[in-house]
Amino acid sequence: MSRYVQEDVSSEEIERQRALYGPLAQSVRELADAVIRTEVDDAEIAAARAGIEAITERLRERQIAGSYGVRFNAAGEGRAWGNAVVGTRNPVAPPLKVHHDSSGRAWAEFHLGAAYEGPPGLVHGGVSALILDQMLGEAAGAGGKPGMTGTLTLRYRRGTPLGELRAEAHIDRVEGVKTYAVGHVADAEGVTVEAEGVFILPKWACRALEKQAREQQDEPPPTRFE
Amino acid sequence: MSRYVQEDVSSEEIERQRALYGPLAQSVRELADAVIRTEVDDAEIAAARAGIEAITERLRERQIAGSYGVRFNAAGEGRAWGNAVVGTRNPVAPPLKVHHDSSGRAWAEFHLGAAYEGPPGLVHGGVSALILDQMLGEAAGAGGKPGMTGTLTLRYRRGTPLGELRAEAHIDRVEGVKTYAVGHVADAEGVTVEAEGVFILPKWACRALEKQAREQQDEPPPTRFE
Incomplete structure (x- = not known):
């Protein structure tokens, strides 16, 4: 593996x-x-x-x-x-080029064409979920709390048209090993899908981070586990 | 469009x-x-x-x-x-070849390779969400209750390894225009991701179904809105 x-x-x-x-x-x-x-x-x-x-x-x-x-x-x-x-x-x-800041925010602008279709002319609901899972994880990582998805909840406000879109996410709160992140996908008219997720750093990833930190004393450990 | x-x-x-x-x-x-x-x-x-x-x-x-x-x-x-x-x-x-029965069940066996990776060697959490959104929608459609995703909740039990996988879904209950479906992704060892979703038939889709039914008297209306 x-x-x-x-x-x-x-x-x-x-x-x-x-x-x-x-x-x-x-x-x-x-x-x-x-x-x-x-x-x-x-x-x-x-x-x-x-x-x-x-x-x-x-x-x-x-x-x-x-x-x-x-x-x-x-x-x-x-x-x-x-x-x-x-x-x-x-x-x-697609691929998304994700921007971050260290407060735990992530955002991306991107285009989705025919390959991401669900209902005619609309982005597949699951593609929005795919993108938001990544964006929420990126926000968690950007805020120094990398993790794997524990739970993810999507609320579909209306159909997301294929074309130019934007996604944003940020850390809502941290409770122990759990990082709560929220975000959305939007078109020019506003939000189409909202998401919230819990990200957890699994034990094997904790160990990898610690090992990396030991080996690289002066270097920051990697912050993203995509 | x-x-x-x-x-x-x-x-x-x-x-x-x-x-x-x-x-x-x-x-x-x-x-x-x-x-x-x-x-x-x-x-x-x-x-x-x-x-x-x-x-x-x-x-x-x-x-x-x-x-x-x-x-x-x-x-x-x-x-x-x-x-x-x-x-x-x-x-x-991938593509999934989805099997259905009219009680509102859907299932598929499929292979996910390198193009569906998230964490190293594992299926991207969002790809499991993408697949489960489709599968839950297929179950709703198979049971005669086609719809678009209203909400979708994923619970990640453990990492899903790339390779041979299975997904299943079925209708849990129907309340008016809302169809509740549940499902999961599993590998040979058991369930890795669980999902539940609410599917709603939007007004424009209701009208399309009615029009189709009028035009085709003796034919069943299409049951899937993927």
């Missing part, structure tokens, strides 16, 4: 990889949108499929054994590039 | 389209997995990206204007092929 991996990678190397893999994943997001919407003829569809399979085969010639996991370097820079919401390398992720 | 569209398409034509678009979308799911995991060199990555962009351009030569929506034929067969959880044509969807 994948783990939190510490790698000896410079910030420059991380930027180089981001510039390489980010556009590759973005090209697959565009392809996914086209696969949903295309009306070209059967021969073109067959040719597209053969072309895609050939590319996949070449990419698989050398690949990691499992999922991407989360990787940290000595500077504490975390890369959750396989993450289903924020993963730079993950074509399933 | 996309709508519920009724098309004059035979069951045979739907099967032909499924056999054409299903494998195309599946090829993009494999590609997405490879993009997350590949370790080939930079020149190969650049070549892959160029190849993907060329395929996308060809697919976009003729495409529908917006998202896929949900399409019904005269036999009441619904196609939510763009749906983010069950969409045959949507590479973001």
Whole structure:
């Protein structure tokens, strides 16, 4: 199983990889949108499929054994590039570019297209849940209280239209190992979905954080467990 | 904006389209997995990206204007092929193949790979929420009470490992326009995430159902609003 991996990678190397893999994943997001919407003829569809399979085969010639996991370097820079919401390398992720401040706030502006549809023209209710789970967790992490989701409650105020959207979250309160976070998704007209969640740091993650802190004396421990 | 569209398409034509678009979308799911995991060199990555962009351009030569929506034929067969959880044509969807019975039960067995990761080696908590939103809605629809999500509550019992999983849902009770459904995600060891949700049929969907019923006298109205 994948783990939190510490790698000896410079910030420059991380930027180089981001510039390489980010556009590759973005090209697959565009392809996914086209696969949903295309009306070209059967021969073109067959040719597209053969072309895609050939590319996949070449990419698989050398690949990691499992999922991407989360990787940290000595500077504490975390890369959750396989993450289903924020993963730079993950074509399933929109991906969200999340902003934070240390008071425990997180926000992101993003676009959801045809691949995130539920009811016609609307964002799938579960996609809003997916995004809010991530955003509430990001807020908890930003406030120095990283954790995994314990409970999550969504209230759907109205349909969320596909298109330009914004999500926000912040820490509401902390009680022992539990961090309570709240947030919402909004379109230009206002809030469409509200969420509240409880985030808990599991024992194995506590140990990983402590180990990291011991090894890195002067470095801050990673704050996000996405 | 996309709508519920009724098309004059035979069951045979739907099967032909499924056999054409299903494998195309599946090829993009494999590609997405490879993009997350590949370790080939930079020149190969650049070549892959160029190849993907060329395929996308060809697919976009003729495409529908917006998202896929949900399409019904005269036999009441619904196609939510763009749906983010069950969409045959949507590479973001795993996709789930959901089984139903008319008592208001729904179940599915499925595999989640690297593209659905949150914490290392584990399914993103929000992906479980996404799947359970769909499953609870499917149960409500199967029991003749289709609706859109009003509220959804998730309880995370433990991490859900990437791999082979099962989800189940059923109608717990109906109160007027509200349908209460419950369900869970499980791995081979048992339940990992529990959910309960309230599904409500919005007015516009009520009108669409009534219109469909008037037009199709002898045909059952569509029962799923995914």
